[in-house]
Amino acid sequence: MVTSAELRRRHASPWEAAVGHRFVDELGAGTVDDAVLARYLAQDALFLDAFVALLGAAVAASDRPGPRMVVARQLGLVAGDEDDYFTRALARLGVTGPATPADPTAGFLTLMDDARRSADYPTVMTVLLVAEWLYLDWAERLGDAPSDWLYAEWVELHRGPAFAAWVGFLRDEVDRVGADEPAFARAVELELAFFEAAYG
């Protein structure tokens, strides 16, 4: 059975291109153009909705009570803190109303909706793993976050002991139940395209 570590090695090229993307460097420096950040967050708000639904699918599909409870707790966190950040950030950047999905967003929505409808726990967990682990990876590579809350909160949401433990749990689960490699590869490719699309 292929492990999470092996999957990351096999897909290292798009993975590294995503975590080393210009958008990440500019997040760390606090210098993302407002229009770029607004475009990114407006797309990410669409992403987040499908992601919450996918967490719900993981809750439903889990083969064990312990892991089901871990995912359910994370679902509550995402619906609380992260949703609040979006509301404030989009308001500050003057984004009103939902965006039209750009191509990478539409691709992600399809990948997540397909995984959710499959109700296949390994597939659902593989997609969640990429979305969370790749974000932990870029955030941990940055130094001190900028002082502006718009940047600081977004960076700190994606690192720290609690988020690292959540990613560790996802890795352990995927290593236990087996990964869906095509889903892993597609998700990494879409993460890279998602950053790229923010530049219009």
Ligand SMILES: Cc1ncc(C[n+]2csc(CCO)c2C)c(N)n1
């Ligand atoms: C395109 C895209 N991919 C991954 C994430 C990361 N992410 C999605 S929901 C969530 C909350 C923690 O469980 C985190 C960290 C993102 N925001 N946007």
